[in-house]
Amino acid sequence: MTEQDQAITGVEVFFDSNDIIVSKTNTQGHLTYANDVFLDIAGYTEAEVLGKPHNIIRHPHMPRCIFKALWETIKSGNEIFAYVMNRTKSGDHYWVLAHVTPSFNTSGDIVGFHSNRRVPNRDSLEHTIIPLYQKLLQIETSKGRKEGLDASCAHLNSLFTEQDISINEFFLSLA
Ligand SMILES: Cc1cc2nc3c(=O)[nH]c(=O)nc-3n(C[C@H](O)[C@H](O)[C@H](O)COP(=O)(O)O)c2cc1C
Incomplete structure (x- = not known):
């Protein structure tokens, strides 16, 4: 068990299907905004x-x-678009379907990033995403840091190549 795992409870928490979790970051990925739903669940x-x-x-x-x-x-x-499991401050977790997008200024430069998240499809989560993410994590942890990441990315990309779809088409087909 890693140090981080010790802070994990294994307890899933849920937010309302009418709610949207919103956050914004600067270009470095540092939070500049979090809505009340974000703060409440996290x-x-x-x-x-x-x-x-x-x-x-x-x-x-x-x-x-x-x-x-x-x-x-x-x-x-x-x-x-991506399914993401997040950790709350107390070590619980919650699943989201996230949409993350750049924000541009009028010159077309990226000035930050913005994410909206909603409740994911439960069947897709249990039957497709959780087994897939477990497999990807197992690939990542069974090798060295770089080799593990390369291998998990290759595994993920092979799924998209096999189905001839993009990552967004994959996640949205589950939504
Ligand atoms: C707008 C925006 C929203 C993000 N939302 C999440 C999120 O909900 N959960 C998360 O773990 N990472 C999120 N990330 C990615 C994190 O910046 C980070 O890459 C990720 O947590 C992995 O951490 P690490 O790069 O330190 O391993 C988001 C990034 C951006 C720019």
Whole structure:
């Protein structure tokens, strides 16, 4: 068990299907805004999260290749959809379907990032995402840091190639 795992309860918490969890970051991924739904479910005050890296809510069981795809996509100016498990301050977790997008100024430069999240489809979560993420995490942890990440990204990309779909088509087909 890693140090981070000790802070994990294994307890899932839920938010309302009418709610949207919203956050914004600067270009470095440091939080500049979190709505009340974000703060309520994550268990933080606004003062505790503003200015902090967004990985403050990272859950250690999330595969790193998902965040690699996220950052590559948004830094290239595109939007991404992804299922994400987040960690609350007390170590519980909650699943979201996240939409993350760059924000541009009038010159077309990226000035920050914005994410909206809603309740994910339960069947897709249990039958597709949880087994997939467990597999990706197992690939990542069974090898060295770089080799593990390369191998999990390759596994993920092979799924998209097999189905001839993009990462966004994959996640939205489950939504
Ligand atoms: C707008 C935006 C929203 C993000 N939302 C989340 C999120 O809900 N959960 C999460 O773990 N990471 C989120 N990230 C990604 C984090 O910045 C970070 O890459 C991730 O937590 C993995 O942490 P690490 O890069 O330190 O391993 C978001 C990034 C941006 C720019």
